[in-house]
Amino acid sequence: MATVSLRALRKSYGPNEVIHGVSCEIADGELVVVVGPSGCGKSTLLRMVAGLEEITRGEIAIGGRIVNDIEAKDRDIAMVFQNYALYPHMTVGANMAYGLKMRGVPRAEIDARVGRAAATLQLDGLLDRKPRQLSGGQRQRVAMGRAIVRDPQVFLFDEPLSNLDAKLRGQMRVEIRRLQQSLGTTAIYVTHDQVEAMTLADRLIVMNAGVAEQVGTPLELYERPATLFVAGFIGSPAMNFVTAVPAAEDGWLEIDDDTRLRPPPDRAPLPPGRKLTLGIRPEHLTLAGGIAPLTVAVELVEMLGADTIVHGRLGNGTLLLARLPGTARVKPGDRAPLGIDPARLHVFDQETGKRL
Amino acid sequence: MTRRRIDWLPHLILLLGVGIVAFPIYVTLVASTLPVAEIEHGPMPLVPGTQALQSYRDALFMGSTNLRSGAVVSGMLLNSLVMALVIAVGKIAISIISAYAVVFFRFPLRMVFFWMIFVTLMLPVEVRIMPTYKVVADLGMVDTYWGLTIPLIASATATLLFRQFFLTVPDELVEAAQIDGAGPLRFFWDTVLPLSRTNIAALFVILFIYGWNQYLWPLLVTNSASMTTIVIGIKTLLGGADAQTEWNIVMATTVLAMLPPIAVVLLMQRWFVKGLVESEK
Numbered sequence: 274m275a276t277v278s279l280r281a282l283r284k285s286y287g288p289n290e291v292i293h294g295v296s297c298e299i300a301d302g303e304l305v306v307v308v309g310p311s312g313c314g315k316s317t318l319l320r321m322v323a324g325l326e327e328i329t330r331g332e333i334a335i336g337g338r339i340v341n342d343i344e345a346k347d348r349d350i351a352m353v354f355q356n357y358a359l360y361p362h363m364t365v366g367a368n369m370a371y372g373l374k375m376r377g378v379p380r381a382e383i384d385a386r387v388g389r390a391a392a393t394l395q396l397d398g399l400l401d402r403k404p405r406q407l408s409g410g411q412r413q414r415v416a417m418g419r420a421i422v423r424d425p426q427v428f429l430f431d432e433p434l435s436n437l438d439a440k441l442r443g444q445m446r447v448e449i450r451r452l453q454q455s456l457g458t459t460a461i462y463v464t465h466d467q468v469e470a471m472t473l474a475d476r477l478i479v480m481n482a483g484v485a486e487q488v489g490t491p492l493e494l495y496e497r498p499a500t501l502f503v504a505g506f507i508g509s510p511a512m513n514f515v516t517a518v519p520a521a522e523d524g525w526l527e528i529d530d531d532t533r534l535r536p537p538p539d540r541a542p543l544p545p546g547r548k549l550t551l552g553i554r555p556e557h558l559t560l561a562g563g564i565a566p567l568t569v570a571v572e573l574v575e576m577l578g579a580d581t582i583v584h585g586r587l588g589n590g591t592l593l594l595a596r597l598p599g600t601a602r603v604k605p606g607d608r609a610p611l612g613i614d615p616a617r618l619h620v621f622d623q624e625t626g627k628r629l
Numbered sequence: 630m631t632r633r634r635i636d637w638l639p640h641l642i643l644l645l646g647v648g649i650v651a652f653p654i655y656v657t658l659v660a661s662t663l664p665v666a667e668i669e670h671g672p673m674p675l676v677p678g679t680q681a682l683q684s685y686r687d688a689l690f691m692g693s694t695n696l697r698s699g700a701v702v703s704g705m706l707l708n709s710l711v712m713a714l715v716i717a718v719g720k721i722a723i724s725i726i727s728a729y730a731v732v733f734f735r736f737p738l739r740m741v742f743f744w745m746i747f748v749t750l751m752l753p754v755e756v757r758i759m760p761t762y763k764v765v766a767d768l769g770m771v772d773t774y775w776g777l778t779i780p781l782i783a784s785a786t787a788t789l790l791f792r793q794f795f796l797t798v799p800d801e802l803v804e805a806a807q808i809d810g811a812g813p814l815r816f817f818w819d820t821v822l823p824l825s826r827t828n829i830a831a832l833f834v835i836l837f838i839y840g841w842n843q844y845l846w847p848l849l850v851t852n853s854a855s856m857t858t859i860v861i862g863i864k865t866l867l868g869g870a871d872a873q874t875e876w877n878i879v880m881a882t883t884v885l886a887m888l889p890p891i892a893v894v895l896l897m898q899r900w901f902v903k904g905l906v907e908s909e910k
Contacts, residue, residue, distance in 0.1 A: 325804050346810035358801035362823040371819075375810035419809075 275336030275349075275426035275459055276301050277322065282331035284317055284483075291317055292483045294331065299476075304453050304460045308470035309480035309506070316431055318480070319463045323429050324348050336426055346375075351420035352429040355436060357412045359404040359419075366391075366400035369418045383422075390418040393452070410441045417449070421456065428453065428460040434469065446472060467507055471495075479503045501626040504552045504619055510582060510594045513553040516623065521545040526618075529589040534566050535615045543620065543629065550626075552619030555582065558595035560603070561612035569593050571607045585609055654887075661685070661880035668876040680877060688881040702882050704855060705862040709841055710889060712777050712858060716840035717833050719782035725825065728791035729817055733803065743792075750785045754846060762849055776850045777858075781843065787832055794828050795821070830900035837893045859886045 277299040284292040292314045299305050307315040320326040322333055324345030333340050340348050351372070359368050366387055373383045391397050394414040404412055413433060420428055433449070434442045450473055453460050464470050470477055471491045479486045479494065479502070487499040491507075498504035504512050517526040517534070524542050526534045526549070534551070536543060543549065558567070569585025576599070583595045583603050595611055603609050620629045656675070660668050663678035688702045730736075731743050754761075761780045770776030798821070806816045847858045857865070863886060866879045 323804075323808065325807065345804075345808045350808065352805070352808050354801040354805060356799060356801055358799065358805040360802070360805075360820055362820070362826075371811070372809035375815065419805075 276334075277336075277427055277459055277461065278332070278334040279318075279322070280332040280334070282318065282321060282333065283329045284314070284321060284326065285329045290329075290483065292321075295478070295480070295483075295485045296331075297478055297485065297488055299459060299461065302457045302459055303475045304450070304462060304473060305476050305478060306462045306464060306470040306474035307478045307480060308464055308467055311465055313480040314483040315463045315465075315478075315480045319352075319429055319431055319461060322427070322461060323350055323352050349426045350429055351423045351425040351427075352431065353416045353420050353433045355432040357404070357416040357436075359412060359415055361404055364401050364403060365396060365407070365415050365418075368404065368415055369422050372419065372423050386422045386424075387418075390422045393421070394418050409437050410445065413437060413445055417452065421452070426459065428458050428462075430460065430462040430464075432464055433462075434464075435466075442469070449473065468509060471507065479506060481506075497628070498552070498619065499628050501550060501552075501621050504621070504628075508554055508556075510555045510596065512619070513555060513591075513593050515551045515553065515587070515591050515593070517549050517551045519543040519545045519547065519549065526551060526620075528567075528587065528591075531588060532567060534613070534618065537615050537618045537620065548623040549629070550621045550623045552621060553593070553613055554617065554619075555594040555596040557617040558593070558597070558611045558613055560595075560597050560601050561610045567593065567611040567613065569595075569609050569611060571603055571605050571609050574603055574605055583609060585611075657880050657883050661877055661884050663877060665875055665877050668880075684877040684881040685885070688878045688885065702859070702862060702885060705857050705859040706885060706889070708774075708777075708856060709859040709886075711774055712843065712847070713837050713840035713889070715774065715778040716781050716843075717836035719778065720784040720787050720836050721829055721832055723782060724784050724787035725791050725822075725829070728788050728795055729821060731788075732792055732795040733813070733816075746785050746788050749783070750789075754781065758845065758849065765850060770850075772851055772853050772856050777847060777856070778840075781840065781846060784836075787836070790832065791825065791828065794825060798824065827900055830897050834893055834897045838890045841890055862886075 279295055279297045279299075282292055282295045283290060295314075295318060297305065307318055309315045317326055321328050322335075324340065324343065328341050335348060335350070360371065363371065369387045369390060370383045373386065378386075387400070391400055394417060396411070396414055396418060399407065399411060399415075404415065407415065413436075416433065430449070434445050437445060446469055449462075462470075462473060464473075474491055476488060476490055477494055478488050481502045487494060487503045489497075494503060494507050498507060498512075501514070505514070515528055517528045519525070519536065519542075520527050520533070524536050524545070526536055526543075528534065528551075567587065569583075569587055571583055571585045573584040575582040575584075579599050581597045581599055581601050581603065583597055583601075585593050585595070587593055593611070595609075597603070621627065622629050656673075659675060659677050660673065661684050662681035663674065664680050667674065667678065690701055690703060727746065731739060731746075765771060765776045765780060768776075770779070802820065803816065806820060811819060842860060843858070844860050844864075847861055851857060851861075859882070863879065863882055866882060867874055
């Protein structure tokens, strides 16, 4: 059990800086998910914590001990890899025992610990099998078992579910969360899948191009995304972005000649004439009767049963997705009037991409 | 009708092929069981004779008038066996270690070393044989097992093969071992070596036969009868113009010379098949 501190971490390969100063304090027992598109530096960040990549600048402390110059094996961490990285020639039992054997743990204790981990992960009958005789989900469990027998201070997960099919992924996600909570071990989890990130995380670090765009709880990120990137990344279907300009006379947000939205309440007036990007979540749009602020020409309708996703275009050609109840009856070719609660509008500066 | 012809034609071709390969071996076997006179005053019968036991016993333990005194086939077989084993094991040991270094470690001039190994592929034994002989002679290793084997041990081919295999080992496996606390030697011993088993077996077969069939180098570096290898022995058994050739002994020796490579292939076959089935790493 330990806290993990990332302090102004930077990583360069030669003159190329790929991580530009990431900081985060991770509490004991917390599960922090690092999420972002591929190439954003999230895996590099994790590998720096693991001790597999050198830290160019900044500090990492695990349990208060600065580990910059400590080797991976002495950092008291355990890592689960995307392709599991099981030793192919060893049995499941030997795979889980290997790390303990290297540390000179007595045979009897190794057996007891492996037995306990196998029971927790429902691997009891499989200890004598070789990894290639197992299914993807079972291999994933063995990789988890190898991590938990070590009883480390921190678990590191590098996209552990990417190689599983969708159904198994959902199942394993729940299992990982339950396991991590019952063990109470601090964990850092890297993924590119925002749904996985939202469901697992106590807190998220959203990374983009080597920068931590925002750190916060899933709800904070959903409700108050700090930047356009975070706004677009979190939530499915993704947030709609519409360009608007606050009017000088009343502060209303003008999208085009006939479309004006009331600005969000309880906030400082927006600078008139400044180009803004409005963020509208598809699930916050409602089908309004009569005159509604946003009228779209419907192009495509996805009936999902519980929900109906409507793809429509505003008068100025901007594409808008709306997630309506399954009972909504909308056909392609219709003109659908959509309403939005002004309190749920997100306003960003178009130039800086920052929330206003 | 056409269907039938298609059926027997490939069989005929295959039988012909087998016949061409197998017939000389059959003749060798038969000849080794006949008395000399029957072979020399042909046509040689194609049915085995009754002299088998005597021919093989003579070949193995008595030697032949054409051999240098003291040389018997059993001794030559032993020499060849030692040579082939030391070369095969030595080549594998050296090349697996060098490939491990080149693939898994970052050290200065790594690629230079790799290319130096690679370039030696362009220098076959025959090209460097005189300087090599000079070195071996100066070291006083003529007529020793050391002289016979050490110069043939360095192997670029095996190093390259192992390198190609090691490159397919996923990085994550190396990192998992690192986190598990296995140092480089441990990782080599516990993971790389077991994973290379089938490659080692395949190379062992090839290199054993390579070592067994060496002719030019043993011819240069051995002088005494007690160091002669079997391949050279066969040549010596075929007497000169004035000496009589004991064909039954020659044939028996040839058969004996074939046995160890065949044994190695048969023993290692199991591993080959295993290697093919267990393709997944």
